[in-house]
Structure formats: structure tokens, C-alpha cells
Amino acid sequence: MPLLGRSLLDTRTLSAQHIDEIFLKADSMQLGRDAVAAKPAPVVCCLFFEPSTRTRMSFQMAAYRLGLEVLTMELSAGSSLSKGETPSDTVMNFAAMKPDVLVVRYGTSRELDALLPTLKIPVLNAGSGTLAHPTQGLLDAYTLRAEWGSLKGRRILIFGDVLHSRVARSGFDVFTKLGADVGVFGPEHLLPSDSSMSEKFGVRVFTSLEEALPWADACMGLRIQLERHDARLAPDGESLGGSVAANYLSRYGLTVDRLKLLRSDALILHPGPINHGVEFAPEVVSDPRSRVLDQVTNGVRIRAALLALILGR
Amino acid sequence: MPLLGRSLLDTRTLSAQHIDEIFLKADSMQLGRDAVAAKPAPVVCCLFFEPSTRTRMSFQMAAYRLGLEVLTMELSAGSSLSKGETPSDTVMNFAAMKPDVLVVRYGTSRELDALLPTLKIPVLNAGSGTLAHPTQGLLDAYTLRAEWGSLKGRRILIFGDVLHSRVARSGFDVFTKLGADVGVFGPEHLLPSDSSMSEKFGVRVFTSLEEALPWADACMGLRIQLERHDARLAPDGESLGGSVAANYLSRYGLTVDRLKLLRSDALILHPGPINHGVEFAPEVVSDPRSRVLDQVTNGVRIRAALLALILGR
Amino acid sequence: MPLLGRSLLDTRTLSAQHIDEIFLKADSMQLGRDAVAAKPAPVVCCLFFEPSTRTRMSFQMAAYRLGLEVLTMELSAGSSLSKGETPSDTVMNFAAMKPDVLVVRYGTSRELDALLPTLKIPVLNAGSGTLAHPTQGLLDAYTLRAEWGSLKGRRILIFGDVLHSRVARSGFDVFTKLGADVGVFGPEHLLPSDSSMSEKFGVRVFTSLEEALPWADACMGLRIQLERHDARLAPDGESLGGSVAANYLSRYGLTVDRLKLLRSDALILHPGPINHGVEFAPEVVSDPRSRVLDQVTNGVRIRAALLALILGR
Structure with a gap:
């Protein structure tokens, strides 16, 4: 199977025979109703009050590597959720959806500093204010x-x-x-x-x-x-x-x-x-x-380790 | 295992021994190619023509609790998809990707009111115009x-x-x-x-x-x-x-x-x-x-129930 | 089970008995800790340097149809990730997170044209510059x-x-x-x-x-x-x-x-x-x-076929 492990950057690298192979595989693809639901996985809810791409992706990848699902919410300054709501409201709302773990990033906020330790759901700090970024x-x-x-x-x-x-x-x-x-x-x-x-x-x-x-x-x-x-x-x-x-x-x-x-x-x-x-x-x-770049790879590893330890896997 | 069920808000709450435990777990984490694909799950496609965070997250959480996958599209006013396209075009395009269920939120739109009941895919209304928000x-x-x-x-x-x-x-x-x-x-x-x-x-x-x-x-x-x-x-x-x-x-x-x-x-x-x-x-x-907050929790429960009933689980 | 395969566009189509059925199902829904993690699936990382909805959704749907997980990053012009970083930095960072496949869309970029073929991870081109859109x-x-x-x-x-x-x-x-x-x-x-x-x-x-x-x-x-x-x-x-x-x-x-x-x-x-x-x-x-619309459906089929062939499934 010559496409195994290869990149496809342009069709010019494909022969007509390659294309045939792809088409035959496409014929065999099942779309829609035939799928059967997998067993539900624990859900990690990522709540980012500050923008982040790297850390957010790293947590998400870590969760996937454990077979977990991820629910991500990035709350930019003008997000509809935060209109009229305090950050505590937002956190309590997401906690009420009963995720298995909450991953939270936020700026300086005494309100959240006080709230997070009181939640019944385990919380992973993905960076808070100028004081802590444990992972x-x-x-x-x-x-x-x-x-x-x-x-x-x-x-x-x-x-x-x-x-x-x-x-x-x-x-x-x-x-x-x-x-x-x-x-x-x-x-x-x-x-x-x-x-x-x-x-x-x-x-x-x-x-x-x-x-x-x-x-x-x-x-x-x-x-x-x-x-x-x-x-x-x-x-x-x-x-x-x-x-x-x-x-x-x-x-x-x-x-x-x-x-x-x-x-x-x-x-x-x-x-x-x-x-x-x-x-x-x-x-x-x-x-x-x-x-x-090793730091980036190890970031996934450490976050997966923490999720595994916190969830008891 | 002392981290089980605990939050990590700061490294200061960790002993050197805790850190060791985390590092050992990190050593054992499998990244990349060793993963084996799970059985494919049904896919819920969430199409939001109006911004929403709460309802969108709630549907996503509900789907995860059933072991479903979620494909979410939030179409802000300036979204590239809608350039030159009508909302009906957009809905028909997503329906053509053959999701198992479509979750749609939209403002007042006679066009969508007329189209949605004609689709062959089950549709869940996540809020439409000023008239219906069934969940x-x-x-x-x-x-x-x-x-x-x-x-x-x-x-x-x-x-x-x-x-x-x-x-x-x-x-x-x-x-x-x-x-x-x-x-x-x-x-x-x-x-x-x-x-x-x-x-x-x-x-x-x-x-x-x-x-x-x-x-x-x-x-x-x-x-x-x-x-x-x-x-x-x-x-x-x-x-x-x-x-x-x-x-x-x-x-x-x-x-x-x-x-x-x-x-x-x-x-x-x-x-x-x-x-x-x-x-x-x-x-x-x-x-x-x-x-x-009970309403928020029950929102996940009701949406999961509807998805389960509609998909016959 | 009368809701099987049906849409719910308004509560007015529901009888009191329907509502009862929904409530009973909601009672039985398991939220939170009872979930057991599925076996981890391979992860497709979608990196879009140009906005896209259709192609992005299509790849994501294709991945789900194979039981894969998807990590999506859309890098708009002002994205925090790209501040001070070159596109190559960004790609190398995501590659360092060790996804199983990388799906990349980008505008004209000699830098990325040169980098992508050198990565050890298979790359699928989701549209680059004015020259190639192989899928x-x-x-x-x-x-x-x-x-x-x-x-x-x-x-x-x-x-x-x-x-x-x-x-x-x-x-x-x-x-x-x-x-x-x-x-x-x-x-x-x-x-x-x-x-x-x-x-x-x-x-x-x-x-x-x-x-x-x-x-x-x-x-x-x-x-x-x-x-x-x-x-x-x-x-x-x-x-x-x-x-x-x-x-x-x-x-x-x-x-x-x-x-x-x-x-x-x-x-x-x-x-x-x-x-x-x-x-x-x-x-x-x-x-x-x-x-x-057949093109849209077949887009999912072709992308699923390519992912399956590249991952050896």
C-alpha cells in the first residue's frame, strides 16, 4: 500500500493507479447511520479566559492520548457568555455541566483564585495571573x-x-x-x-x-x-x-x-x-x-500524566 | 495515589515526591503512532447561525456523554462560509456531509423554517427566532x-x-x-x-x-x-x-x-x-x-436524552 | 419509540406523553465520573493558515468516520500563536505535539513548501497557494x-x-x-x-x-x-x-x-x-x-479514504 505513512502535498505525485486505489477505498467508506457509538469517555472541559493556542492544543492532545473527550471554551473579551456574567458565574455554569476535569486559564482574578479550590471537580491550572503555570x-x-x-x-x-x-x-x-x-x-x-x-x-x-x-x-x-x-x-x-x-x-x-x-x-x-x-x-x-521543541512534546506528556493521575487511570 | 481526584492550581502544593510520581507517569505516556482507532461513533453536527456558548457546550457535553462525536460550526456574521451563500446553502452543504443528527440555532428565517423539516437527517432546534427553543x-x-x-x-x-x-x-x-x-x-x-x-x-x-x-x-x-x-x-x-x-x-x-x-x-x-x-x-x-445551576445540569441531561431517543440508543 | 429518527423543531409537535418519555430517558442519563475512557484513537491535527469552513469540516467529518480524533487550529491573521513566530515555527510546534497526521492549508509560502516535505509526520495538503488542492x-x-x-x-x-x-x-x-x-x-x-x-x-x-x-x-x-x-x-x-x-x-x-x-x-x-x-x-x-452536493458528500469520502490509506487502516 504505497500511500501508507506518506504525505500528499500535490496530486502530481500520484499515479493514475494511486488515484484508483484512493477511489476504491472511498467506495468502501461508511458515512452516516452505520456508525456505532463508542463507550463514552470522560470529558475534559477547557475554559480559557485568556487567549492561548499552544497550551490549549497541548491539553487537548494530552486528553486525546488518554482517550478522553475535550470541550473547549475560549472566552475572548467580548464573548457572549461573559456579558453581564462574572467569571465565577461562567466557571460555575461549566462545572454544572459536570465535566470530569476542568482546565482553566485566567488572568489576575482574586474571585477565581477563591472559587476554584472550592469546586468539587478537579481543576488543572493552565496558567493564572503572573503567579502560577504549574504544567x-x-x-x-x-x-x-x-x-x-x-x-x-x-x-x-x-x-x-x-x-x-x-x-x-x-x-x-x-x-x-x-x-x-x-x-x-x-x-x-x-x-x-x-x-x-x-x-x-x-x-x-x-x-x-x-x-x-x-x-x-x-x-x-x-x-x-x-x-x-x-x-x-x-x-x-x-x-x-x-x-x-x-x-x-x-x-x-x-x-x-x-x-x-x-x-x-x-x-x-x-x-x-x-x-x-x-x-x-x-x-x-x-x-x-x-x-x-522537546519542551512542546514533553508538555503533552506531562499534561497527559496529570490527567491520568487525577482521573485515576 | 495522592493526586487522584485533586486539583492542581499551583506547583507549591506538590512535594518533590509528587513531582517524581508525575514524571514517572509522563515517561509511560504513549504519544503518536501506537494509538489504535476506536470504533467510529455517530456524529452530531452543530450549526449555529447565532452566537451561543452555553447551549452549544451543553449539546456537545450531552453528545460526549453518549459517546458521540461533535462537529461544530459557529457562523458569525462575517463567516467565510456564508459569503455569497444563503443559510439554506450552508445547511444543505452540512447535511451533504451526512452527519447523524443536525443541531441548528438561527434567528428569524422563513427560509430555514421551510427547509429544516424537509431534510432527511433528524434536526434538533437549539433556538430559532423568537418562537421556539424546545430543549x-x-x-x-x-x-x-x-x-x-x-x-x-x-x-x-x-x-x-x-x-x-x-x-x-x-x-x-x-x-x-x-x-x-x-x-x-x-x-x-x-x-x-x-x-x-x-x-x-x-x-x-x-x-x-x-x-x-x-x-x-x-x-x-x-x-x-x-x-x-x-x-x-x-x-x-x-x-x-x-x-x-x-x-x-x-x-x-x-x-x-x-x-x-x-x-x-x-x-x-x-x-x-x-x-x-x-x-x-x-x-x-x-x-x-x-x-x-440545576437547570444547567439538566440541560445536558435533556439534550442527551433527546439525542439518545432520536438515534435509537 | 416515536422519536426515533425524527426532528424536534418545536415543542408543539410533542404530546405530554412524548415529554414524559424524554424525561424518563433524561433520568437515566449518566453524567460525570461513571464514564470509562475509550481506547485512544489516532489524532489528526488540522492547521489552517487560511480561513476555511467547508474543507475543515469535511476533514473533521472524515476523521470521525474513521474513529479518529481531531485537533483543529485556525490561525487567523491576528492569532496569538503567530505573534513573532514564523509559519514554520508554528508547524514545527504542532508537529512536536506528535499528531498522527497533519492537515495543512496555507496561502503562497515558499517557507512552508520547503518545510512540509521534510516532516516525519504524514501531511495532507488541504489547499496551498494557487497551485494545489489535491483532495x-x-x-x-x-x-x-x-x-x-x-x-x-x-x-x-x-x-x-x-x-x-x-x-x-x-x-x-x-x-x-x-x-x-x-x-x-x-x-x-x-x-x-x-x-x-x-x-x-x-x-x-x-x-x-x-x-x-x-x-x-x-x-x-x-x-x-x-x-x-x-x-x-x-x-x-x-x-x-x-x-x-x-x-x-x-x-x-x-x-x-x-x-x-x-x-x-x-x-x-x-x-x-x-x-x-x-x-x-x-x-x-x-x-x-x-x-x-454530491461533491460535498464525496469530499468526506475521499478524505476518509486518504486518511485510512495513510494511517494503514
Whole structure:
């Protein structure tokens, strides 16, 4: 069967015989009423109050890999559901539909912070405010453990907009729990205050990438999220595409020159999506030390593991 | 297995041992090619010509609970599908894909009213124009029956924008068929003309909530849909968020004071989403007589029942 | 069981006994935790860089008919995923989630043309640029074969905006491979240059529908896509709804008068969505020679066949 495992990008690669084979198969396809319902699967309800594609797809793929069904609701700012409703109303409504697990992403919301732990349905946090993104922290650690066997005594550098990053928070927590040392670097106004760093996480603050990169066994760049920044980064409302981006890269980003400061057996991570030419030079992702795509694969793996453990499979 | 049935809102609630457990499970997750296709399930095709989240999710959940698959198409005003196509074209196209059931929501459309009964595929109406929302009428009656055992001789008050409400129409029909007495109240210009009321449905028209509420065994508030109203509600184009909303609530809505007029064993319903501070004071949903979330749960139940009956499961 | 196979468009068609039957079924519906996960199915990941409803739904339906799961991502221009990312980044990210098949639609993109053949996951092209739409070419040929048994020696006319049509390209290729003769007609500036036609495809160029229609065993109209045209069609920025559309129809479209030039046993195709009153008079779709809805049904069949062959089912 010559089509097995092949791509079909154009009909020009098909012979008349191929086409015949396809047509015969089409003749045998059953549409409509002959289908018999499978046994119902547990349902994962994904409720995203903030836009997401990567994390949402990753949870959905993870659920499918366990044979679960997925009900997804992305509530953009103007969504009809939220008209006149509070986020709590929305969550309680979806919970009343009795899904088996709720996956929720939301911005800063004390209302939801208080509501979610009270629900009778297990809830997986797919990113909340600037404080927690547990599945990201777990998949980052899992990716490093796959390389190293253990994180114990390893040095992990997180650089960029640490202040607003839930990825960084969950990273600090998981990495240090697993015995790693964590360092941070970033523009001064995008770092948490020094005392909160050392008190909460025992984190080392670097003042230059030149100093930080040789120290690290792994470095993780964070996405710069302009919408969360004050005016210092883009004083004249310039877009990131222009000189502000280049300026940021040269001062705070992983340039081609700085790549040379990173040890040859060190690893490069990024939670994605990457701003090419801002936190990373375009060349970084194709560096042999990059594990950015492994993170994506491991994201599915970790989320499937969590769903399996929570549902008792 | 300590994660069974638990939420994960932050990594801080996880011990290093928990994390290990998650990682081991992640190691065992099968991604990609090892999956074996389940037996194909019947496919429910949801075609929404009007935006909806609640009803759409409810049908999808109902289908999943039966082990069915769901193909959903929300056709916003500017959808590419409808470019140059009539709604009938769109429906006939989807029907030609041979789903097992079609779920359709649409606004006022004589074209679709005429087409749908002629299709060879069973069609479930998920709300059409101002005249019919059969699954809502059924789930409302089902919710009351769950409390009362029977609707016979019970008094049900529907209040708010009765004129434009398909929920009210289907409610009138189902409630009276099951032997209940129905009353209505609302702004004069948002009630159907008196004669049509009494002729078609034998409905009692109340002129104040003060009179209507003590009469009722159950009262159902309707969502005020500004977009369907004439200028009387918001004479200066004010938004519902302001004084118009407060004014509406004090004249026509269920205020905290009026809640006291409702008997202690009476029930409160609302098809959702609720405009807090318009038809209901914010306190209403947490009143012990409210069955608003039961309606949501029962919506899944009723829709699953209909799909099961229509598909012969 | 009187509801079996029936539509529910209004509660008014239900008796009180029907309602009882529905309620009893609703009582028996299992929500929540009792569900047991089915065996995981292979996952089809649909990645649409250009909007599509018809093709996307068709692939999804095809996948469901095989018992596969579908992960769909429509990347509109402003999608969060593509911020700062290249289309290649996006594709590589989704590939890293390890779907079993990737279905991709995209506009003109040399970057993706180069990347897709290098992926380890089978890729199905759901329409790319102006050059290839292989499943459409296959379903069109399959529809004709269902009528004729074979395409050998048959004459197929493709008319309209041939220059920008990937449907036409894949049609030329498949039709001629199966032994058919292909002719084209359209506004002069919307035809590929004569030499490219005859060299690549051996296509006959007609200069009027009056000449072309009697020649044809089947004629396929193409959708006029204003967004791809130069100013000649709508010199003053007029919309297609106005006199420009009527003018196009009378000069280049299938009018009621021209329908008479088509033989009584000839067939009419269109890849959809049809611009009624532009390439086709509104009467065309209800002509008994039209196979437009068969094309839609066969689209599901062909895509299911390809998925089955590629996955080895």
C-alpha cells in the first residue's frame, strides 16, 4: 500500500493507479447511520479566559492520548457568555455541566483564585495571573531531567521579564524542589525586588548575561510581553518589530555572540512562542543545545500524566 | 495515589515526591503512532447561525456523554462560509456531509423554517427566532418536575421580556401541556398582546410583581436583550451598566425586597446568562430557592436524552 | 419509540406523553465520573493558515468516520500563536505535539513548501497557494467517475478565474491523468497564458461559453475571488453584490440561457461556496444536472479514504 505513512502535498505525485486505489477505498467508506457509538469517555472541559493556542492544543492532545473527550471554551473579551456574567458565574455554569476535569486559564482574578479550590471537580491550572503555570514548570523540569537524570545541584538561569512571568514562578518552585540552583537576569525593572527573590526562592540575581551564561547548566529565555510593560521599553510607543526589539536583544537577549558564552553541554529552553530578534536571536532555535521543541512534546506528556493521575487511570 | 481526584492550581502544593510520581507517569505516556482507532461513533453536527456558548457546550457535553462525536460550526456574521451563500446553502452543504443528527440555532428565517423539516437527517432546534427553543422548555420543565414530581396544578410565573423570548414560548407550551398554570409579567411593551396570550396559551397576565410573586410556585426571570428592544428602555442610548439597568431592576426585576414576596418553598429559574442587576438583583442566584445551576445540569441531561431517543440508543 | 429518527423543531409537535418519555430517558442519563475512557484513537491535527469552513469540516467529518480524533487550529491573521513566530515555527510546534497526521492549508509560502516535505509526520495538503488542492481534485474526479464509471475520453470544462485557482490546477492534473480532455474558459486576464496551458496540461482554451458548453460532458464553475483580482473586474471598488456581479454573470457566468447549451446528460460541478448571481445564476444549483452536493458528500469520502490509506487502516 504505497500511500501508507506518506504525505500528499500535490496530486502530481500520484499515479493514475494511486488515484484508483484512493477511489476504491472511498467506495468502501461508511458515512452516516452505520456508525456505532463508542463507550463514552470522560470529558475534559477547557475554559480559557485568556487567549492561548499552544497550551490549549497541548491539553487537548494530552486528553486525546488518554482517550478522553475535550470541550473547549475560549472566552475572548467580548464573548457572549461573559456579558453581564462574572467569571465565577461562567466557571460555575461549566462545572454544572459536570465535566470530569476542568482546565482553566485566567488572568489576575482574586474571585477565581477563591472559587476554584472550592469546586468539587478537579481543576488543572493552565496558567493564572503572573503567579502560577504549574504544567509549564513541570514540563520544563521534566525536559531537563530527561537530559540529566536529575536536577540536583544543577544551575538553571531564567532571563527576561521575570517579574511578570508565571512560567518563572512555577519554574523557581519546581526547580528548587528538585534540588537545582536558580539564577535570574533581566532588565532591572522586570525583576522582582531582590529581597523577595532571596527570601522566597533562594534565587541568585545576575547583573549581566556575560556573567550568568558561563554559570548555567541550562538557560531559559522568557517571552517579553509588551502589553505588561511600562513605558521604559518602548518610550515612544514603537512596536517591537523596530529598533526597540533590536535594542532589547543587544542589551538583554541571547545574541549569537552570547551563545558562545554558554557551555557546549548546556541546554537552551523557552516556553514559547519565541519573539525572534527580541529575547533570542533568530539563530538560537537551531542551535544544537536548544530543547525548545522537546519542551512542546514533553508538555503533552506531562499534561497527559496529570490527567491520568487525577482521573485515576 | 495522592493526586487522584485533586486539583492542581499551583506547583507549591506538590512535594518533590509528587513531582517524581508525575514524571514517572509522563515517561509511560504513549504519544503518536501506537494509538489504535476506536470504533467510529455517530456524529452530531452543530450549526449555529447565532452566537451561543452555553447551549452549544451543553449539546456537545450531552453528545460526549453518549459517546458521540461533535462537529461544530459557529457562523458569525462575517463567516467565510456564508459569503455569497444563503443559510439554506450552508445547511444543505452540512447535511451533504451526512452527519447523524443536525443541531441548528438561527434567528428569524422563513427560509430555514421551510427547509429544516424537509431534510432527511433528524434536526434538533437549539433556538430559532423568537418562537421556539424546545430543549430549553423541556429542561425547565424537567427541573421543576425533579422538585415537584409533577407540574400538574402548579403555578409558574415568567417575567421580563416575554415578547421576544423563545424561552417563554417553549415554556408556555411545555408547562401547560404538563398541566401547569402560567402567568407572565413584564414591561407593557415587552408582553405579547393580551388576546394572543389568552387565546394561544391560556396565560394570566399580571400587572405587578407584587401581585404575581405570592401567586407563583416557581418564577422564571428572562434575560433582557437590549439589542431587541425599542428605545423606551434606554432612551438616550445609555448602556445597561448604568442607570437604565438600575431603573429596570427597580421597576420590573427581582429585587431583594421582592424576594420576600416569594413563598419559602417556591423556586427561582433563569435560562441564563443572567444580567446581574437588571432582571435579577445580584443576591438572587445565591438564594436557596434558586435552581439556576440545576437547570444547567439538566440541560445536558435533556439534550442527551433527546439525542439518545432520536438515534435509537 | 416515536422519536426515533425524527426532528424536534418545536415543542408543539410533542404530546405530554412524548415529554414524559424524554424525561424518563433524561433520568437515566449518566453524567460525570461513571464514564470509562475509550481506547485512544489516532489524532489528526488540522492547521489552517487560511480561513476555511467547508474543507475543515469535511476533514473533521472524515476523521470521525474513521474513529479518529481531531485537533483543529485556525490561525487567523491576528492569532496569538503567530505573534513573532514564523509559519514554520508554528508547524514545527504542532508537529512536536506528535499528531498522527497533519492537515495543512496555507496561502503562497515558499517557507512552508520547503518545510512540509521534510516532516516525519504524514501531511495532507488541504489547499496551498494557487497551485494545489489535491483532495478537491480527487473528489471532483471521484464524483464524475461515480456517474460515468470512467473519465477516459470525457470532456471537462473548467470556467471562471482559472489563473488563481488551485482547484483548477489539481483538476487539470487528476482529470488528464485519468484520461479526460480538459477545456477552460474565463476572462482573458484570469486565464494562465496560452503556452503554459498547452505545455503543462494539454488544455484547450475556449473563447466563449457558447462554444464551450456544447463541447462539455461536464462543466465546473470556479468561485470568483475578488480579493485576488486586479481592478478590471470592479473598477470603482464596487462590491460584487451590485452591477459588477450581474455584469460578470452575463459575460462569463452560467446564466439560465446558457444552461440550455449544455447537453441534457452533462454534469455541473462547483467546488463551493457558490457566488449566486456571479459565476452561476441562482437557478443553476437546482438544475437536475448539478452534482454540487454530491461533491460535498464525496469530499468526506475521499478524505476518509486518504486518511485510512495513510494511517494503514
